[in-house]
Amino acid sequence: MKKIIYTLSAVILPIAMSSTVLASAVEQTKGSYIDKFRQLDEALPTPNVYRSAAGEPGENYWQQRVNYDIDVQLDEKKRRISGSQKIEYKNNSPHTLKYLWLQLDQNVFKNDSIAETTQTFKSTLTSLPADKPAKLSLGDLRRQQFMSDNELGYTISNVKDDNGNELRVTVVDTLMRIDLNKPLKPGKEAEFSMNFAFNLVEEDAVGARSGYEHFEKDGNDIFLVAQWFPRLAAYTDYEAWTNKTFLGGGEFTLEFGDYDVEITVPADHIVSATGKLNNASSVLTSTQRKRLKQAEKAKRPVFIVSEEEALDNEKSKTDKTKTWHFKANNVRDFAWASSRKFMWDAKGYQQGGDEQPLVMAMSFYPKEGGDLWKKYSTEAVIHTMEVYSKYSFDYPYPTAQSVNGPVGGMEYPMITFNGPRTKLQDDGTRTYSQAEKRFLLGVVIHEVGHIYFPMIVNSDERQWTWMDEGLNSFLDGVAGREWDPSIPWGVEPRDIVAYMKSEIQVPIMTQSDSVLRLGPNAYTKPAAALNILREVILGRELFDFAFKEYAQRWKYKRPTPADFFRTMEEASGVDLDWFWRGWFFTTDHVDIALDKVYQLRLDTKNPDIDFSRLRDIEANKPTSLFVERNRAQGKKTWVEENPDVTDFYDENDRFTVTNKERNAYNKFLKGLEPWERKTLERAIEEDQNYYVMEFSNVGGLVMPILLELTFEDGSKEERYIAAEIWRRNYKNVQKLIVTDKNKSLVSVTIDPRWETADVDIENNNYPRRIIPSRIEVFKKEKSKAKVSRDIMQDIKTELKKDESKGDENNSSEEQQ
Secondary structure (H helix, E strand, O other): OOOEEEEEOOOOOOOOOOHHHHHHHHOOOOOOOOOOOOOHHHOOOOOOOOEOOOOOEOOOOOOOEEEEEEEEEEEOOOOEEEEEEEEEEEOOOOOOEEEEEEEOHHHHHOOOOHHHHOOOOOOOOOOOOOOOOOOOOHHHHHHHHHHHHOOOOOEEEEEEEOOOOEOEEEEEOOEEEEEEEEEEOOOOEEEEEEEEEEEOOEHHHHOOOOEEEEOOOOOOEEEEEOOOOOEEOOEEOOOEEOOOOOOOOOOOOOOEEEEEEEEEEEOOOEEEEOOEEOOHHHHOOHHHHHHHHHHOOOOOOEEEEOHHHHHHHHHHOOOOEEEEEEEEEEEOOOOEEEEOOOEEEEEEEEOOOOOOOEEEEEEEEOHHHHHHHHHHHHHHHHHHHHHHHHHOOOOOOOEEEEEEOOOOEEEEOOEEEEOOOOEEOOOOOEEOOHHHHHHHHHHHHHHHHOOOOOOOOOOOOOOOOHHHHHHHHHHHHHHHHHHOOOOOOOOOHHHHHHHHOOOOOOOOOOOHHHOOOHHHHHHHHHHHHHHHHHHHHHOHHHHHHHHHHHHHHOOOOOOOHHHHHHHHHHHHOOOOHHHHHHHHHOOOEEOEEEEEEEEEEEOOOOHHHHHHHHHHHHHOOOOOHHHHHHHHOOOOOHHHHOOOOOOHHHHOOOOOOOHHHHHHHHHHHHOOOHHHHHHHHHHHHHOOEEEEEEEEEOOEOOOOEEEEEEEOOOOEEEEEEOHHHHOOOOOEEEEEEEEOOOOOEEEEEEOOOOOOOEOOHHHHEEOOOOOOOOOOOOOOOOOOOOOOOOHHHHOOOOOOOOHHHHHHHHHHHHHO
């Protein structure tokens, strides 16, 4: 490391500061100072009796409760859902309600919905070159044709109160207002009923969170039915009615309640649903019930419906029906899946505890799922619960399910939809790529994790997507790396660097439908931020305690970002306002540069020592190029040619010590206080190395400075400088680093393990390093690395013979 060497003088500073200095430290009338550590409470909602300053539910916290009794029928041929429901709405708020708002999510597919009419032809973030015509994909045409050919959205009728009187309704896009016949006072309940129906969308054609998938070869369908019944919108203390229209991106928040749901489907279908099956004896055979019992304590998943049995069901297609009866208590939504193609496996998760000691982990999938699903789906469900429960609370429900269908990944209470499958090869086997295996593990862990966040810790996904996606991505990264750390889970700080320095971004706190790039903004960036908070800033003990406190405080309740921020600070005992402000409210990025390192040595004040050191410094300076070339030519100086002419200065240089300096030194020592002399003598004896390092904050986001010091003896040392070093100047700071006299620095690196999402690691090194890179040919083929290699199938390929050698032999024979 090239060192800039300075002397460091021992300076005696006054202990007291004048009142004028103190006043100037807090009064700012001019300048461009920006306080990156300004308290966040100025921007957060004022604490009240509903939500405390500690981030806890307040003493008067309330939330509404809604119970549903639903009868629903699946018309397989028409791919239509029809049902009736009775709803009990409990007003726990202190307000009198004259009307209720319901969510009609299926109306998002209506041609005149806001979502459909505001669909843009292409992204507003990029534009096609002017010399090329616009392109319309076959997928776009397929969607357009399906939407044109089918009548979509709800048909709602017979909306009545509990006395049979009609209720006035007003539909507003994906919302419906029901005007009550009499105001609903605090603490009172309202009961009403309605009929509803809608046509299911083909998920592959439209792209949705639910719908059907048709299999041409066997003529069967898989039905994933979610966001399917008119549901009460949430009424909250912080927003009143959360009646923001559904645009397809931002999801939802709902009220908790009890569900009693009867689902009528073809008799040869298998149904997976939120809740516990209440009539197993009516819809399952005795063999299936025995298998379910056996699965409770099985080491590996037990097939309730085997592949052979599922294949037989595929051929049956009966006209008869069965009604599956499910009950679910204290959930905020209900979803289900139905198909005759399903095989079904299960394994008991012996959780222990008083709340839910046994959880049945189950998977439902067609033959297309193959060994990939047989081996890993249910096991991944259990692994998720094992890990998440450590960091939050015990899983509180009787079932946790993974269902394969057209939806790539989506979650609801007790049930998740997950997409990856195997591929049928020409030899009749089914194989899958490593990428598909990783996708299955990742999506199952992520979606089952969502049952905790936000299906239990009930954040508002439409308003603050990061509160469920970000927190869940952080935890699925923990669970995923505990499964297999060699799989890239995409939640490390290094995974967000490209997004952090891009210009196509908005703050994490942006409302869901306005986010430009949802994946990095709502998933990766908050997950990486929490990883940094846990591993770098708080440490695991403080972070885990605070995070678990947040989860348990808001279990079955509705937290806001302020509640999360305040809980993490209050429970950890660390002021994190600078962290939340920088990571969640701005688009600043991390880029800390190490600009200079000065090596200093303490002046002893002893002229016999200090002048000798100065002489050594002078002698080590580079020789003048002029002098070196004259010597090389054999030229002699005048002094060398006239050695008989000398004086005092030929024997003494400017660093010669005189008694005048020695007397001054002795006088200096006598004038020191005993403690001052003791301090100076110790510093001289220890003769430590003093380094002043200059840092600049290029990216604007204040962060701790993680240093790796490398010494001449080959040893290394890590040092941690808290983010508060930037509190008075977030752009540039200097830091004194002191090392033992036998520990001389040769290099310094900031963030050597890439733990802070620093976007430019090349300015992290001092001295600067040669940047590793590579040379590519000008014309390159399309990268094959992006193609998912199915090694399981490709390994079967036979090695082809070298036909060119055979041709050469034939040619030789012909010539002969």
